[in-house]
Amino acid sequence: MTQHDLLISAAAEALCRGELVAFPTETVYGLGANAADEAAIARLYAAKGRPTNHPVIVHIARFEHLQHWVREIPPAAGVLAAACWPGPLTLVLPRAPQVLDSITGGQDTVAVRCPSHPTAIALLEACAARGVWGLVAPSANRFGRISPTTAAHVTAEFGATLAQVLDGGPCAVGIESTIVDVSGATPRVLRPGMLSADRIASLLATPLAAADAAAPRVSGGLTAHYAPRTPLQLLDAAGCAARADALIRLGHRVAVLASAHVLAGLGKDCETLPAADAPAAYAQTLYANVRTLDALGCVEILVEHPPPGPDWAGIHDRLNRAAAGAGQADAG
Ligand code: TXA
Numbered sequence: 001m002t003q004h005d006l007l008i009s010a011a012a013e014a015l016c017r018g019e020l021v022a023f024p025t026e027t028v029y030g031l032g033a034n035a036a037d038e039a040a041i042a043r044l045y046a047a048k049g050r051p052t053n054h055p056v057i058v059h060i061a062r063f064e065h066l067q068h069w070v071r072e073i074p075p076a077a078g079v080l081a082a083a084c085w086p087g088p089l090t091l092v093l094p095r096a097p098q099v100l101d102s103i104t105g106g107q108d109t110v111a112v113r114c115p116s117h118p119t120a121i122a123l124l125e126a127c128a129a130r131g132v133w134g135l136v137a138p139s140a141n142r143f144g145r146i147s148p149t150t151a152a153h154v155t156a157e158f159g160a161t162l163a164q165v166l167d168g169g170p171c172a173v174g175i176e177s178t179i180v181d182v183s184g185a186t187p188r189v190l191r192p193g194m195l196s197a198d199r200i201a202s203l204l205a206t207p208l209a210a211a212d213a214a215a216p217r218v219s220g221g222l223t224a225h226y227a228p229r230t231p232l233q234l235l236d237a238a239g240c241a242a243r244a245d246a247l248i249r250l251g252h253r254v255a256v257l258a259s260a261h262v263l264a265g266l267g268k269d270c271e272t273l274p275a276a277d278a279p280a281a282y283a284q285t286l287y288a289n290v291r292t293l294d295a296l297g298c299v300e301i302l303v304e305h306p307p308p309g310p311d312w313a314g315i316h317d318r319l320n321r322a323a324a325g326a327g328q329a330d331a332g
């Protein structure tokens with residue numbers, strides 16, 4: 001057995017005992033618990049500080065394990081799973097009767113995803129070999145805060161309170177999975193991600209239902225979410241430059257995440273990080289960049305609006321929520 005195999009089997013054993021293990025996925029790091037263990041799930045909600053009516057995603061090793069969680073697989077789910085799993089897509093499906101209310105928020109649906117990170121798959125397979133057919137894994141951050149994209153982010157947030165933190169390097173996608181509800185008549189995106197709504201619609205060869213603002217079931221759907229402690233402002237290029245200049249002249253320190261040409265026009269006193277100009281690279285570094293800027297103790301973080309377009313929708317969503325929730329108390 002390699003060192004990696006030993007870590008995976010120790011993590012699977014801990015999960016089977018009802019303990020919590022953080023693990024990498026291609027989107028963000030998850031805080032894992034046995035999805036069929038009520039006590040483990042209670043421990044998970046307590047560790048995250050998450051309200052108990054917010055449902056979580058069940059992670060499975062492969063498509064065949066879906067049968068343990070759902071009572072039917074709608075045709076749209078089959079199409080999307082075949083095209084996008086393993087990968088950054090979560091499907092909301094009609095739940096099987098034995099699925100715990102504590103993971104669905106008492107709803108008649110359950111959210112399931114099959115991640116592509118090799119460490120996640122190895123862990124989920126090791127759990128399945130022990131009769132544990134899925135792990136719930138919310139992002140491994142405290143409720144309302146920025147999701148972790150490295151093992152170090154998880155350790156900084158939870159310290160020694162977890163049985164284990166598996167290190168799979170920086171996450172490749174960088175923001176949470178796209179959530180698609182396929183439980184109703186017309187599929188609907190509940191949370192945008194790097195798998196765009198356009199791509200989902202073209203795979204299904206049908207228009208999607210409009211996002212329903214009244215649907216309360218996505219915790220990332222709360223306006224204040226993914227928030228740094230430092231107030232964050234989303235501005236256009238000229239707005240970033242003007243605001244940075246005004247704050248510096250008042251003697252404040254300011255942090256800026258913007259494209260290279262905007263940064264080139266700023267005074268030397270700003271703390272800056274260059275924004276990638278392709279959506280995949282922007283998303284991959286987004287949370288780490290915001291964490292870095294948040295740690296500098298500046299009076300504000302200024303972020304230049306990324307370009308418009310469907311490939312940027314997940315990024316706009318997270319930045320808007322970060323701007324809405326920034327600077328609020330931890331419970332946000
Ligand atoms: O990429 C991801 O999805 C990451 C990684 C770790 O897999 N996980 C993640 O989990 O983002 P979490 O718990 O932070 O977000 C789960 C989202 C929540 O917004 C929740 O409301 C929604 O999934 N959700 C879970 N079950 C649902 C259901 N039955 N109906 C609608 N939304 C649901």
Ligand code: MG
Pocket residue numbers: 138139147220
């Ligand atoms: Mg989360």
